[in-house]
Amino acid sequence: MKPALKPTLIVTAVAVALIAGYQIGQHTSAADHGHAFDAHAAPASDAATSEPGERVILYYRNPMGLPDTSPVPKKDSMGMDYIPVYADEQGDDVGTVRVSPARLQSLGVRTAAVEYRTLDAALRAVGRIELDERRIHDVSPRFEGWIERLHVNATGDPVRRGQALFTVYSPELASARQELAIAERLASTAAADPVAQQGAQRLADAARARLRNWQAGGASGNSVVFSAPADGIVLEKAAVEGMRFTPGMPVYRIADLSSVWVLADVYEQDLARIAPGQPARVGIDAYPGRHFDARITYIYPTLNAATRTTPVRLELSNTDGLLRPGMFAHVELLTGGDAARLTVPDSAIIDDGQRRIVLIAEGEGRFRPQVVETGLRSRDHVEILSGLDGDERVVVSANFLIDAESNLQAALASFGEGDPEQGPARYETRGAFEDYFDDTGSVMLMHEAIPDLHWPSMTMEFGLADPALVEGLAPGTPIRFAFEDRGNGEFVVTDIVPEAADGHRHEGH
Numbered sequence: 001m002k003p004a005l006k007p008t009l010i011v012t013a014v015a016v017a018l019i020a021g022y023q024i025g026q027h028t029s030a031a032d033h034g035h036a037f038d039a040h041a042a043p044a045s046d047a048a049t050s051e052p053g054e055r056v057i058l059y060y061r062n063p064m065g066l067p068d069t070s071p072v073p074k075k076d077s078m079g080m081d082y083i084p085v086y087a088d089e090q091g092d093d094v095g096t097v098r099v100s101p102a103r104l105q106s107l108g109v110r111t112a113a114v115e116y117r118t119l120d121a122a123l124r125a126v127g128r129i130e131l132d133e134r135r136i137h138d139v140s141p142r143f144e145g146w147i148e149r150l151h152v153n154a155t156g157d158p159v160r161r162g163q164a165l166f167t168v169y170s171p172e173l174a175s176a177r178q179e180l181a182i183a184e185r186l187a188s189t190a191a192a193d194p195v196a197q198q199g200a201q202r203l204a205d206a207a208r209a210r211l212r213n214w215q216a217g218g219a220s221g222n223s224v225v226f227s228a229p230a231d232g233i234v235l236e237k238a239a240v241e242g243m244r245f246t247p248g249m250p251v252y253r254i255a256d257l258s259s260v261w262v263l264a265d266v267y268e269q270d271l272a273r274i275a276p277g278q279p280a281r282v283g284i285d286a287y288p289g290r291h292f293d294a295r296i297t298y299i300y301p302t303l304n305a306a307t308r309t310t311p312v313r314l315e316l317s318n319t320d321g322l323l324r325p326g327m328f329a330h331v332e333l334l335t336g337g338d339a340a341r342l343t344v345p346d347s348a349i350i351d352d353g354q355r356r357i358v359l360i361a362e363g364e365g366r367f368r369p370q371v372v373e374t375g376l377r378s379r380d381h382v383e384i385l386s387g388l389d390g391d392e393r394v395v396v397s398a399n400f401l402i403d404a405e406s407n408l409q410a411a412l413a414s415f416g417e418g419d420p421e422q423g424p425a426r427y428e429t430r431g432a433f434e435d436y437f438d439d440t441g442s443v444m445l446m447h448e449a450i451p452d453l454h455w456p457s458m459t460m461e462f463g464l465a466d467p468a469l470v471e472g473l474a475p476g477t478p479i480r481f482a483f484e485d486r487g488n489g490e491f492v493v494t495d496i497v498p499e500a501a502d503g504h505r506h507e508g509h
Contacts, residue, residue: 057084057085059071059084059085060072060073060074060082060083060084060085061082061083061085062076062082062083062489063076063080063081063082063083063453063454063455069082069085070082078458078460079458080454080455080456080458081454083454097366097367097368097369099365099367101365104365107398108397108398109395109397109398110395110396110397110398111361111393111394111395111396112344112345112348112393112394112396113392113393114342114343114344114384114388114389114390114391114392114393114394115342115343115390116340116341116342116343116390117340117341117343117381118339118340118341119341119343119376119377119378119381119383120334120378120379122281122332122333122334122335122378122379123266123270123273123274123332123333123335124330124331124332124333125264125265125266125267125312125331125333126264126265126328126329126330126331127262127263127264127265127282127314127328127329127330127331128262128263128326128327128328128329129260129261129262129284129316129323129324129325129326129327129329130260130261130262130263130325131255131257131260131261131325132255132256132259132260132261132315133261135230135232135255135256135257135258135259136235136253136254136255136256137228137229137230137232137253137254137255137256138250138252138253138254139165139226139228139229139250139251139252139253139254140248140249140250140251141168141170141214141226141245141247141248141249141251142213142214142215142247142248143170143172143173143214143216143247144170144171144172144244144245144246144247145168145169145170145171145172145173145224145244145245146168146169146170146242146243146244146245147166147167147168147239147240147241147242147243147245147251148166148167148168148169148223148241148242149166149167149241150165150166150239150240150241151163151164151165151166151167151225152164152165152166152228152234152237152252153237153239154234154237155234155235155236155237156233156234157233157234158231158232158233158234159228159231159232159233159234159254160228160231161227161228161229161230161231162227162228163227163228164225164226164227165226165227165228165239165251165252166225166226166239166251166252167223167224167225167226168223168224168226168245169222169223170222170224172214173211173214173216173222173224174222176207176210176211176214177207177211177222179203179206179207180204180207180208180211182200182203183200183201183203183204183207184200184204185200186199186200186203187200187201187204226251226252228252228254229254230254230256231256231258232254232255232256232257233254233255233257234252234253234254235253235254235255236250236252236253237251237252237253238250238251238252239251239252257318257321257323257324257325258317258318258319259315259316259317259318260315260316260318260323260325261313261314261315261316262282262294262313262314262315262316262329262331263311263312263313263314264311264312264314264329264331264333265304265307265309265310265311265312266309266310266311266312266333267308267309268303268308268309268310271299271310273333273335274296274299274312274333274335275296275299276296276297276298276299277295277296278295278296278333278334278335279293279294279295279334280293280294280295280296280314280331280332280333280334281293281294281331281332281334282294282314282316282329282330282331282332283329283330283331283332284322284323284327284328284329284330285327285328285330286322286327287322292316292323294314294315294316295314295315296312296313296314296333297313297314297315298312298313299312299313300312300313312333314331335376341375341376341383341384342383342384342388342390343378343381343382343383343384344358344372344381344382344384344388344394344396345380345381345382345394345396346377346380346381346382347396347397348382348394348395348396349372349374349382355371356371356372356373356374357369357370357371357372358370358372358387358388358394358395359394359395360388360392360393360394360395361392361393361394361395367395370387370388371387372384372385372386372387372388373385373386373387424484424485424486424487425484425485426482426483426484426485426494427450427452427453427482427483427484427485428480428481428482429447429448429450429480429481430447430448430478430479430480430481430499431445431446431447431448431478431479431481432445432446432476432477432478432479433445433470433473433474433475433476433477433479433496434446434459434475434476435475436464436467436470436473437461438467441463441464441467442461442462442463442464443461443462443463443464443470443493444459444460444461444462445459445460445462445479445481445493446458446459447459447460447481462483462491462492462493463486463490463491463492463493464492464493465492465493465494469493469495469496470496473496473498477498478498478499478500479496479497479498479499480496480497480499481493481495481496481497482494482495
């Protein structure tokens, strides 16, 4: 079936009646303002001149529940009159939901003030404890020899600066010392030839230079004792008594752990929020509930293309030795600064994926949804960039339940019917089947006037809960049907019963 012109009025007499009703409504007395079709008796601009006791019209709302109002009487695209909203009606606040005191208590609604505060907005990242590369020392002899004795013989042992590590013997070292001793004797002999004295002095200077370059200038005998270059622990030990070593071979590696690094991986999109010098807080799994204060000391200039992260270095004092390289770290980079910002508790934010909303408490069970723009976040609060002034109170508990109720109540309040706790409002009427549109799954029906909705008799398009409801129906078939108002102008047919021409139900349907 092809879609017909939708929706259209099909009864000319009804349109004439509506126009006549409008003209009559213009001349209706103040006592008649409560009738169904006299809504145009007094536009909103006449509220100031209303007679005492006369109901004041605030505005006119769309009869189909769409978010459209008018200060003066008007008709929608289907020719239906907009419905007056009076000042003494419940739910007359545009965009405001009312909740009864009993319902508020059962929902457990709590509110909090919008206030200015300093945010400890934290950018969270994962990291790991690493050695401070500037505090690592290798002990490597510069000459060849053999280890005679170990004074520190276990990995992990603590050492102090100047403490003896091992003693070595080296033929090269012994030869250089002998040369130095001979040269010094010749240079000090007064009866020697001056030329020979100068040669002896040059030989002594060369021997001293070799010993100095080998870092053994102050040693005596044929052995040299190597000492720890700094305080720390032995990370690696290759030395074994009797072992031969070669020049440059690392025999010991010592690290000072009084200060360690934390390398945290920060995502590319967050790099603009951090800078060297910013404070940070580090948590370690081994010490739950305890945090270590640190600062960003360096942001690496490279980006890991696979993870889209950049390493950030922090330095931590470790004088008590609790932090061990390789530990997993939870890093919070505090990016909020010291400026006071307008904030709400994070539980006040309702995020529907497209916008962020708070519910402003206006007193007496009234709540107004407000779209806001958010900024930085801390553990418990969110910065509000726009949408609030700072003197409001917002819902921080049960706001999702109120939001769900407000959507339903807004639709039901449009027609003055329904209970949000009982589901969508339901209506029944008679009419005729006109057409079914398989591309949209909707149906075109003619229906009688529906006073509860201020609807005249007309033909309009409805949603259809189940296509099986219209199977076997021919255009023009008299029917009785039921439909639900699901809000925002959506009306869905849930039941259709064919009727005979005399108004009785067809058997077998």
